[in-house]
Amino acid sequence: MSLISIRNLEVHHGLLQAVRDVSFDLAKGDVLALVGANGAGKTTLLRSIAGAHLPASGRILLGDDDLTAVPSHKRIAMGIALVPEGRRLFSQMTVEENLLLGKTAGRQGDWTIDRIFDAFPNLVPRRHAKTGHLSGGEQQATAIGRALMSNPDILLLDEVSLGLSPLVVDRVYAQLQSLLTSGTTIVLVEQDLGRAMAVANRVICMLEGRIVLDEPTRGVTRDQITEAYFGLHRTNTERTAS
């Protein structure tokens, strides 16, 4: 039984077709790594699953509910939370206020402010600081915490390591570790292939808006992904045709 199904999804940015005919299913507890070059459509795909970007055609199903036309503020109440690329915190508000905003949807669950501070101890001394004054790692922790406060069934993480030093990325992933094994379904966009493959049980590679590889992490090699990532598997005729 799949938790969420994406069916033939097409998403446009004005005239640009960012996501083309994408279909996949996720079961509860899946950790999916979404990889691909810049402009492959990963962020657009995540944003349309979260409802921030409505698709031109295709369907998004959550269990038996059709989410396709549901706006973002209702999707989070249905259990889909996005940690947006670039964190997008409310910079004039404090860490605590940002976390409290995550509770707006009012879903029941285990996550409370105190548990977030337990999971991200680096935030404790910054509780009443405006998020505009935080370091990148602290901002990322706040953004993840804000999404967790909604007690999501599906957590979409868009480039959590973007703009952070390797040391800080290690810390963010260490903090995510318990989450990755807790049964929450996660879709992870990550540029670092090694890191993505270490935490995910399935990998989807996108190229120019399409899925070019969809495999369990265990059965796929780095070379196969690299090939799909750069589109090396396609024949020359195909390449000139597109």
Add this chain to the structure above:
Amino acid sequence: MIDTLIQGILLGGYYAVIACGLSFMFSVMRIINLAHGSLAVGSGYGLWLLASRFGIPPFAGLLIVLPVMAGVGWLLQRYLLERSARGGALLPILTTFGLAIVIDNLLFEQFGADTRSLAPFIGSLSYDSWELPGGIYVGKLAILMMATAIALLGGLQFFLSRFALGRAIRATAEDPDTAGLVGIDARKVNALAAAIAMVTVGIAGAFLGMRATFDPYSGGPQLLFAFEAAVIGGAGSLWGTLIGGVVLGLAQSLGAQLHPQGFLIGGHIAFLLALFARLFLTGVAIVGRAGIGKIRLPLGSKT
């Protein structure tokens, strides 16, 4: 001299009340509502109608007029401002300008050119006063307006910082797209914010009618005073609005002291001085801060 200062400060209470809604709407929805004064006059007419036609005293009439104003705010945002805001930053200003003309002329058509006042319906409140030591008299209504201004601005500030809905309003003001992602219905929150702003406009209209007279075209000057107070205090800052109102009231009182015609001119001079001081300071002293703000904003919205 002390008398002039006290009267000026108290007059500032009234200006703070009328500027409150204008400043709130600008800070939350980024809309400069040029129909602000006309809507306040409309609320004044509503109270006058209830009092003269149905014998409902203005303070009780507020219980009817304020919910109506909240409804007006909701509908305005939902059906007029939200749509015009999609057309860019200039369109809402033009829309509210047009709305002001429509409201003024509808009021003229309905009520004629006679000046009205709520003063006859509130007993002696409009001219009653307390005597302070030193032979200074302060109007009871002026004290009431100052107390209302402090309560209104303080209450709004408290609401914005301590309540979930207040946080949602601030979050929507900063980034409506991300507000949606955390579960906030930005359209609903904006309509609610407009309703709150219109409630303060309703209160301002009541005070306008109680302290003086009004006619269908009184909206313009009220808008001007509200605008001057909001700008002097720093548009969008609620406590700043109170300070702005007091500065405007003081400047007008001192201006009137200097010359019989100086009342309005004093206020305008204070407004222009505050405006040029801010331009001058942001051009020289606060260049770093403004610069960082400008760089950070586009980064925050794109990455």
